[in-house]
Amino acid sequence: xxxxxxxxxxxxxxxxxxxxxxxxxxxxxxxxxxxxxxxxxxxxxxxxxxxxxxxxxxxxxxxxxxxxxxxxxxxxxxxxxxxxxxxxxxxxxxxxxxxxxxxxxxxxxxxxxxxxxxxxxxxxxxxxxxxxxxxxxxxxxxxxxxxxxxxxxxxxxxxxxxxxxxxxxxxxxxxxxxxxxxxxxxxxxxxxxxxxxxxxxxxxxxxxxxxxxxxxxxxxxxxxxxxxxxxxxxxxxxxxxxxxxxxxxxxxxxxxxxxxxxxxxxxxxxxxxxxxxxxxxxxxxxxxxxxxxxxxxxxxxxxxxxxxxxxxxxxxxxxxxxxxxxxxxxxxxxxxxxxxxxxxxxxxxxxxxxxxxxxxxxxxxxxxxxxxxxxxxxxxxxxxxxxxxxxxxxxxxxxxxxxxxxxxxxxxxxxxxxxxxxxxxxxxxxxxxxxxxxxxxxxxxxxxxxxxxxxxxxxxxxxxxxxxxxxxxxxxxxxxxxxxxxxxxxxxxxxxxxxxxxxxxxxxxxxxxxxxxxxxxxxx
Numbered sequence: 001x002x003x004x005x006x007x008x009x010x011x012x013x014x015x016x017x018x019x020x021x022x023x024x025x026x027x028x029x030x031x032x033x034x035x036x037x038x039x040x041x042x043x044x045x046x047x048x049x050x051x052x053x054x055x056x057x058x059x060x061x062x063x064x065x066x067x068x069x070x071x072x073x074x075x076x077x078x079x080x081x082x083x084x085x086x087x088x089x090x091x092x093x094x095x096x097x098x099x100x101x102x103x104x105x106x107x108x109x110x111x112x113x114x115x116x117x118x119x120x121x122x123x124x125x126x127x128x129x130x131x132x133x134x135x136x137x138x139x140x141x142x143x144x145x146x147x148x149x150x151x152x153x154x155x156x157x158x159x160x161x162x163x164x165x166x167x168x169x170x171x172x173x174x175x176x177x178x179x180x181x182x183x184x185x186x187x188x189x190x191x192x193x194x195x196x197x198x199x200x201x202x203x204x205x206x207x208x209x210x211x212x213x214x215x216x217x218x219x220x221x222x223x224x225x226x227x228x229x230x231x232x233x234x235x236x237x238x239x240x241x242x243x244x245x246x247x248x249x250x251x252x253x254x255x256x257x258x259x260x261x262x263x264x265x266x267x268x269x270x271x272x273x274x275x276x277x278x279x280x281x282x283x284x285x286x287x288x289x290x291x292x293x294x295x296x297x298x299x300x301x302x303x304x305x306x307x308x309x310x311x312x313x314x315x316x317x318x319x320x321x322x323x324x325x326x327x328x329x330x331x332x333x334x335x336x337x338x339x340x341x342x343x344x345x346x347x348x349x350x351x352x353x354x355x356x357x358x359x360x361x362x363x364x365x366x367x368x369x370x371x372x373x374x375x376x377x378x379x380x381x382x383x384x385x386x387x388x389x390x391x392x393x394x395x396x397x398x399x400x401x402x403x404x405x406x407x408x409x410x411x412x413x414x415x416x417x418x419x420x421x422x423x424x425x426x427x428x429x430x431x432x433x434x435x436x437x438x439x440x441x442x443x444x445x446x447x448x449x450x451x452x453x454x455x456x457x458x459x460x461x462x463x464x465x466x467x468x469x470x471x472x473x474x475x476x477x478x479x480x481x482x483x484x485x486x487x488x489x490x491x492x493x494x495x496x497x498x499x500x501x502x503x504x505x506x507x508x509x510x511x512x513x514x515x516x517x518x519x520x521x522x523x524x
Contacts (some may be wrong), residue, residue, distance in 0.1 A: 008098040012174050015448035016053040019098065020059050021375030025131040026098040028178070030062025033170040036161060037143055043155040043245040043413035046089055046166040065144045066253055073319040077399075078407070081121045091167055093119055094137040095179045102179035105186065105447045108171055109139040111189025112407065115276050116145040116264060123507035124422050129415030133443040136180035138329055140167040145260050146235060146248065149276035151228040155245035157281045163204065164196055165284060172209050186212040186446040188305075192408060194218025197382075199278050201299055202289035212449060214305040214442065216413070217312060217406055220289035223277025230274035234263045244333035248458070267274040290376055294383040303449045305442070306377045306383060310468075311403035313365025318372055318401040326361035337364040341371040343521040344489065366482065374479055375486055381458040388458040389451050391441075392478065394468035398427025399418035404468070410465070412438040431469075438467050444449070501524035 008019045008026040019028035034046035041047050065083030070078050073291045083089025097104065107130055111118040120139035127137030140163075142148060147161025172182045189197040200206050201213050229243075236243035238259050239251055248256065267273030280287060293299060317323040317406075326333040334348050341347070351363045381388040393409040402408070402425070411422030417435040441451040454474060456463045462477040 007374075009055055010177050013170070013354050014049050016055045019093075023128055023211040024096075025128050026093075026095050026178075027128075028058040028093040028095075028098075029060055030087075030090045031056075031058055031383045031488055032062070032087055032090050033140075033167045033348070037147070037159070037163075038086045042249045043147070043150070043152065043159060045156060045159060045162045049089075049390060050329075053447070057196075059315075061092065061121040063088045064121055064139065065141055066147055066257055066470040067113075067117050067119075067144050068264075069220055070117060071265075071320075073387035074319075077120055077315070077319060077402075077425050078116055079124065079424065081119060081123075083119075083121060087362065088141050088161055089166070090120075091138055091140045091170070092127070093175075096131045096134060096136075099179055100176055101183075103176075103181040104134055104136050104179050106136045106138065106171065106180040106182070107442075107513075108168060108176050108185060108187050109137065110187070110189035110193035110196050111139070112189065112193045113144070114207045115149050115160065115278075116191075116260070118144070119249045120193050122421065123168050123419050124266065124410050124415055124416050126416050126419070127414070129439055130443060130446075133440070133447075135443055135446050136173070136175060136178055137357075138171055140164060145276055146232065146256065149228065149278065150232050150245070150248065151225060152232065152243065152245040152248070157279050158284060159200065161196060161278050162284060165200060165203070168200065168206065168209055175351035185209065186214060188216070188446075188478045189218065190216040190441075191218050191407065195221055195278065199285060199289045201302065202287075202292035203284055204286065205284055210302060212303045212305070212445065214307075214445070215377065216307050216409065217309060217373060219373050220293055220380070221278075221372075221376070222280050222285060223275070225279050227274050228277055228279055231263060233265075237258050239254065245366070259429070260496065290379070294379045298383050299496045302387075303445075304380065304388040305391070305451060306381060306388060307393065307409075308369070308373050308377070309404045309406060309409055310392055310394040311365075311374060311396075312373065312406045314401065314403045315406035315408075316359055317365055318405070323325045323359075323401070325356040327365055330360050333360050333364055337367050341367055343371075347485050347487075351482065354481055360368040370479070370486070374410035375483055378462075378479075378483055385416050385459050386457050386514060387449075389445065389455060389465070390458055391451075391455075391465040391467060393438075395431070396469075397425060398429060399425070409438070409467075411435070413442055415439040422519045434467060434472075435457060437472055439470075 009016055017028050019026050032049040035041055035049045061083055064083045065088040070080060111120060120141050125139050130137040142163035175182055187197050194215040195218040197213050197215050202220060219286040233243045241247040256347055267275040292311055348363055351367055381390055394404050396403045397408055408425055411417035412435045415435055416422055418428045445451040455465045463474050464478050464482055466473055466475050
């Protein structure tokens with residue numbers, strides 16, 4: 001169908017949709033890519049939506065997936081709109097040319113939020129700037145928490161990941177009508193969204209659907225099935241029901257969310273604990289995605305942009321006051337970090353030597369960040385020299401203590417740094433110049449695989465582009481000293497038997513539980 005300048009209308013595989021022109025860009029919101037995942041479809045793989053007749057209005061965001069709110073400690077910093085309704089498997093499209101024939105590059109965005117929170121309606125993810133740069137931007141909602149990542153004996157695993165895969169297939173089939181090129185799709189995500197991107201990139205089922213990928217603050221990983229089962233069982237115990245999908249489906253939805261939030265307080269990225277996550281399922285996820293992306297012949301022909309923030313851990317530590325707890329605990333907290341990272345005393349000693357004067361919280365935070373993010377992303381890049389680009393976001397928030405924390409870069413990436421929701425985390429006065437240059441780097445990579453001049457592809461010199469105060473610059477091996485501390489750094493951290501100083505097992509376990517409760521953080 002054609003698009004006029006009043007109301008753009010585009011045909012999708014299931015019916016026509018009418019969007020809006022906003023600031024010179026055509027915007028379509030709340031387009032169903034799958035049927036509402038409730039009733040007989042609850043805890044099941046996504047199903048094809050019912051076709052509709054006539055033209056469906058796509059002027060407003062669709063329903064968000066059921067999710068608990070952030071804790072009081074985090075609501076001043078993080079925005080997470082709630083839009084009621086069952087049809088939460090929907091997506092949004094921003095395009096400069098809503099019609100076939102334009103063949104523009106496409107960015108598909110998977111939001112973060114620890115697989116328990118977040119949505120495509122977060123204002124920071126507005127795709128207008130990408131559309132103005134000649135990129136068709138698509139943002140996706142998917143099932144979260146126990147609805148999307150609970151593990152049950154009577155339901156298939158990973159429905160949330162299967163939602164993302166269904167959305168990716170929808171984009172590949174439908175995006176041409178919106179002006180996009182299905183052969184130039186970049187799959188991108190931050191935090192849990194980046195983990196999902198890595199898993200999908202490694203999945204045999206996605207071959208040919210993705211040309212490029214961006215992983216920001218998340219590395220390919222799968223969760224231990226027992227860890228996910230423990231989360232479900234703890235919820236079932238609180239609810240006094242069997243740990244089955246059938247029993248969970250009979251629980252009031254609000255009660256289920258409250259129980260999920262209460263149970264999830266005992267887990268976190270730094271301190272571990274039971275949590276929802278993607279698991280190997282012998283189907284969409286047949287094996288370890290990190291191994292698939294670092295092994296011989298790993299996903300040929302796909303270019304990668306990989307990044308992190310300098311102080312990821314500060315979003316996990318500062319709002320809930322966890323930094324002070326960790327500093328007071330000292331050796332006990334270090335023992336917990338060693339257990340979390342499967343390493344011995346030599347690693348924290350090395351971090352102490354590299355960061356003289358740093359407190360225990362800083363050492364623990366950087367250790368866990370390297371273990372979860374930087375070491376595996378280095379491994380992925382090492383397996384793909386010449387086609388990978390790495391960066392570090394180092395500009396510090398204007399708010400006390402946050403530094404260059406987790407999620408701070410998102411307003412810069414999307415060109416939405418002036419939005420009130422971005423200012424909540426960055427503080428006032430974020431530099432417009434940095435926003436422009438970082439957004440341009442992403443848009444350039446999506447368009448042609450090149451994030452810009454002066455940014456060499458990954459090779460033996462380990463170039464990392466640094467975005468901070470002043471002009472961006474390329475550093476060579478800026479994290480190599482820390483990453484080199486890990487046992488067999490080229491192969492990633494390997495389990496090492498760890499002696500726990502001054503804390504018997506029961507005391508350490510109780511300490512970690514107290515820290516998890518005090519943190520109450522969004523994991524990733």
